[in-house]
Amino acid sequence: MNNPAGAEGNDKPLLALRHINMTFGGVKALKDVSFEVRPGEVHCLAGENGSGKSTLIKIITGVYRPETGAEITYDGQAYSHMSPVTAQASGIKVIWQDLALFPEMSVAENIAFETMVGGWPRLVNYGRMRNIATDALARLGVSLDVDLPLKSYAIAQRQIVAIARALVGEARVVFMDEPTASLTQSETDYLLDIVRNLSASGVAVVFVSHRLAEVLEISSRITVLRDGALVGVYPADGMTQSRITELMTGKTFDQQVRAKPKQDRPVVLELEGLTRRGQFEDVSLTVRSGETLGITGLLGAGRTELALSLFGMLHPTAGRMALDGRPISFSSNREAIAAGIAYLSEDRLSLGLVQPQSIADNLVIASLRKIIAGGLISEDRKRSLVKHWIAELGVKIGLQDDAISTLSGGNQQRVAIAKWLATDPKLLILDAPTVGVDVGARAGIFDIVARLAETGLAIILISDEVPEVYFNADRVLHMKKGRIVGEYDPRQASLAEIEEAVYA
Amino acid sequence: MHSYIRTHATESALLLVILLISLFLSFATENFFTLGNAFDLLNTSSVNIIFAVGLLVVLIAGGIDISFAVAASVVQYVTAVMLGWIGGGNWLFGFLLAGTAGIVLGAFNAFLIHRFRIISIVATISTFNIYFGLLMFFTKGVSIYDLPDWLTTRVVLFEHEMANGTWVEITLPVLVMVVCVIATWLLITRTTTGRQLYAFGDNPEGARRFGIPIGAMQFIAFGWLGLMAGIAGLVQAHYAQEVVPNALYGRELDVLAAVVLGGARLGGGKGSVFGCVLGVLLVSITQNGLNLMGVSPFAFKMIVGAIILVAITLSNTSIEKLLPLARSEGKRP
Numbered sequence: 001m002n003n004p005a006g007a008e009g010n011d012k013p014l015l016a017l018r019h020i021n022m023t024f025g026g027v028k029a030l031k032d033v034s035f036e037v038r039p040g041e042v043h044c045l046a047g048e049n050g051s052g053k054s055t056l057i058k059i060i061t062g063v064y065r066p067e068t069g070a071e072i073t074y075d076g077q078a079y080s081h082m083s084p085v086t087a088q089a090s091g092i093k094v095i096w097q098d099l100a101l102f103p104e105m106s107v108a109e110n111i112a113f114e115t116m117v118g119g120w121p122r123l124v125n126y127g128r129m130r131n132i133a134t135d136a137l138a139r140l141g142v143s144l145d146v147d148l149p150l151k152s153y154a155i156a157q158r159q160i161v162a163i164a165r166a167l168v169g170e171a172r173v174v175f176m177d178e179p180t181a182s183l184t185q186s187e188t189d190y191l192l193d194i195v196r197n198l199s200a201s202g203v204a205v206v207f208v209s210h211r212l213a214e215v216l217e218i219s220s221r222i223t224v225l226r227d228g229a230l231v232g233v234y235p236a237d238g239m240t241q242s243r244i245t246e247l248m249t250g251k252t253f254d255q256q257v258r259a260k261p262k263q264d265r266p267v268v269l270e271l272e273g274l275t276r277r278g279q280f281e282d283v284s285l286t287v288r289s290g291e292t293l294g295i296t297g298l299l300g301a302g303r304t305e306l307a308l309s310l311f312g313m314l315h316p317t318a319g320r321m322a323l324d325g326r327p328i329s330f331s332s333n334r335e336a337i338a339a340g341i342a343y344l345s346e347d348r349l350s351l352g353l354v355q356p357q358s359i360a361d362n363l364v365i366a367s368l369r370k371i372i373a374g375g376l377i378s379e380d381r382k383r384s385l386v387k388h389w390i391a392e393l394g395v396k397i398g399l400q401d402d403a404i405s406t407l408s409g410g411n412q413q414r415v416a417i418a419k420w421l422a423t424d425p426k427l428l429i430l431d432a433p434t435v436g437v438d439v440g441a442r443a444g445i446f447d448i449v450a451r452l453a454e455t456g457l458a459i460i461l462i463s464d465e466v467p468e469v470y471f472n473a474d475r476v477l478h479m480k481k482g483r484i485v486g487e488y489d490p491r492q493a494s495l496a497e498i499e500e501a502v503y504a
Numbered sequence: 505m506h507s508y509i510r511t512h513a514t515e516s517a518l519l520l521v522i523l524l525i526s527l528f529l530s531f532a533t534e535n536f537f538t539l540g541n542a543f544d545l546l547n548t549s550s551v552n553i554i555f556a557v558g559l560l561v562v563l564i565a566g567g568i569d570i571s572f573a574v575a576a577s578v579v580q581y582v583t584a585v586m587l588g589w590i591g592g593g594n595w596l597f598g599f600l601l602a603g604t605a606g607i608v609l610g611a612f613n614a615f616l617i618h619r620f621r622i623i624s625i626v627a628t629i630s631t632f633n634i635y636f637g638l639l640m641f642f643t644k645g646v647s648i649y650d651l652p653d654w655l656t657t658r659v660v661l662f663e664h665e666m667a668n669g670t671w672v673e674i675t676l677p678v679l680v681m682v683v684c685v686i687a688t689w690l691l692i693t694r695t696t697t698g699r700q701l702y703a704f705g706d707n708p709e710g711a712r713r714f715g716i717p718i719g720a721m722q723f724i725a726f727g728w729l730g731l732m733a734g735i736a737g738l739v740q741a742h743y744a745q746e747v748v749p750n751a752l753y754g755r756e757l758d759v760l761a762a763v764v765l766g767g768a769r770l771g772g773g774k775g776s777v778f779g780c781v782l783g784v785l786l787v788s789i790t791q792n793g794l795n796l797m798g799v800s801p802f803a804f805k806m807i808v809g810a811i812i813l814v815a816i817t818l819s820n821t822s823i824e825k826l827l828p829l830a831r832s833e834g835k836r837p
Contacts, residue, residue, distance in 0.1 A: 105706060
């Protein structure tokens with residue numbers, strides 16, 4: 001197992017792919033891509049959503065078959081394509097972004113599921129699975145009850161189970177698809193420790209991500225994909241997040257702090273000692289007309305719970321809220337919307353938009369009142385309302401009646417914002433507005449946010465990416481364990497200073 | 505024991521409900537708490553339990569089947585006609601014939617679902633109508649009473665006269681049911697194929713990435729239900745001593761309700777054989793008890809429906825959620 005040649009100095013690739021092409025329904029997902037991994041190295045595979053990263057992994061693991069002409073070499077052997085069973089048996093493992101676990105099955109079965117696939121039907125050996133699972137968890141220094149169903153554990157522990165699953169058998173190369181997306185900083189640090197150990201023992205690790213700051217320091221090389229094509233392979237030494245972003249998007253971004261003083265504007269929202277037991281405590285803040293207030297903090301800091309309480313979907317247990325100087329309390333989000341509060345939810349794909357429905361229907365869903373004529377929905381009013389907002393936010397669409405799922409992440413997010421703007425809000429809460437939005441489209445979203453603020457709208461911008469709030473908010477609040485622990489003015493504080501406070 | 509209750513909440517809740525109802529019926533009626541009645545219950549529930557364990561496999565794999573009961577009717581009829589042609593036969597041949605016919609009908613469902621990507625409820629509502637329509641069309645609704653002797657003769661495997669003069673009997677349907685239950689239990693808990701079915705129902709995309717053959721999963725699940733439906737059809741013909749084309753029509757919903765009651769999830773990945781058997785028994789015990797209490801048969805469906813609602817609420821909800829006062833919703837400011 002401990003291969004001294006593996007950790008350093010061995011340039012002979014363990015896995016090499018050449019001339020990989022893949023087409024889905026007429027769209028070229030991969031164009032003549034090459035990729036290689038050396039034994040024991042930590043490699044980053046970077047690219048925006050839709051650049052072909054996931055497709056490439058699925059080809060390497062045999063879920064998809066590449067078009068003819070592909071050459072795959074693994075451990076000295078040539079293949080025209082892989083199969084999931086051979087890939088796993090020969091040590092190619094993946095930790096999928098969605099984990100691909102089985103919540104109803106036991107932890108042991110999830111970790112040792114490999115023993116149950118391939119070959120002829122046979123009897124299940126539960127004892128062996130239990131041993132495999134316990135061993136794999138022990139290697140990670142974790143102990144879980146392997147007999148309990150996976151669903152009894154929280155997301156972070158499920159991530160551990162997914163990692164343990166990848167280590168079963170003789171892992172030679174482990175792909176981690178967006179592994180840090182749902183982890184807190186300390187869990188990410190823990191994951192990086194695991195990766196260091198794996199690499200030291202000769203296992204190659206490939207990070208697949210569009211957020212690489214945290215993995216840059218432990219990586220040796222970076223492969224960048226853009227629009228299904230290979231941009232290049234670069235040494236990680238001296239690479240920066242902004243340089244990678246440039247390579248991924250093909251554009252340069254020159255970010256500047258947008259913050260401006262807004263003390264003279266009237267207060268729109270005022271919170272005093274707002275508390276919801278167990279979730280957030282004693283939150284006092286103000287947001288002024290035309291001001292963008294950034295709230296940042298780690299996952300689980302209580303940011304979303306605070307937002308949902310403002311939006312009437314959770315009920316605070318103590319404290320006061322006032323909108324335009326009048327005290328407010330909502331028993332449902334319907335009342336909050338009527339009072340002028342709009343909330344763009346964190347999870348746009350499943351909560352914010354109805355994917356199979358049309359762009360127009362998604363856009364008007366929160367403001368149906370306005371398009372009613374004589375008790376029925378007026379098609380004319382609907383069309384003109386939709387037309388207005390599509391133009392206002394520069395959404396690129398085909399027809400109003402196309403399904404929202406036909407739009408890119410960035411354009412979907414614009415429709416989601418338009419949906420709330422159509423309700424004429426006084427306060428707009430944006431919760432993680434760039435999740436699932438490509439780097440290139442993010443700037444466009446924030447341009448919209450800035451323009452909205454100029455019209456006098458009060459905006460709360462919630463994000464766990466500190467740079468996002470730093471560059472785009474007028475003031476930044478740091479939330480930690482349900483409390484506001486710091487306030488920064490981006491014109492005076494440095495990004496590094498805030499990042500250190502948040503991620504420490 | 506404690507951890508069993510935690511990991512098998514549905515089965516435990518069902519067992520509790522069955523015990524409570526049985527306790528109540530033992531006091532409310534004279535005959536419920538007798539061995540004779542218990543064995544009666546087993547004899548009459550056998551066909552439904554065979555159907556139920558078959559349907560369980562389909563539900564675990566994330567599908568649903570509406571057509572299995574009329575498929576069983578088709579199998580009954582085809583088997584009876586073919587036995588008539590060859591003149592005679594025996595139990596082994598009968599089961600082979602009925603089982604094969606059942607598998608063919610189940611595989612047709614799997615074919616539609618897998619090949620044409622039709623969701624299982626739509627595919628099986630269609631085949632439900634096709635199977636039943638074909639059966640009524642070709643039989644013109646005529647029943648078959650002229651069955652081979654071996655099929656209509658009651659097979660008593662065990663009998664014992666009680667002190668009070670009543671008879672305790674275990675008949676062939678019970679044996680067949682026990683074999684089907686054990687076989688299904690072995691399939692879904694002890695074989696790799698069975699665990700793949702669970703995984704497929706739980707997370708189809710995750711299963712696909714492991715290289716589990718999706719098509720094979722559909723054929724195994726619906727084929728197994730077909731096999732069970734075929735066997736149940738033959739057993740039902742034996743029990744009723746006749747083949748009536750619409751005898752099993754409507755049975756699919758009773759069985760489906762009992763299986764879901766037993767903890768299987770519409771949507772896949774969840775369900776146990778034990779829970780499934782308890783689900784069927786709970787419904788039969790309730791019906792049996794109401795019968796003994798002299799309640800009008802017209803009230804059965806209503807009461808059984810209410811019991812299913814209560815039992816499902818109990819097994820899906822933790823006790824805290826049933827007590828509104830204990831909720832920590834908090835007050836509005």
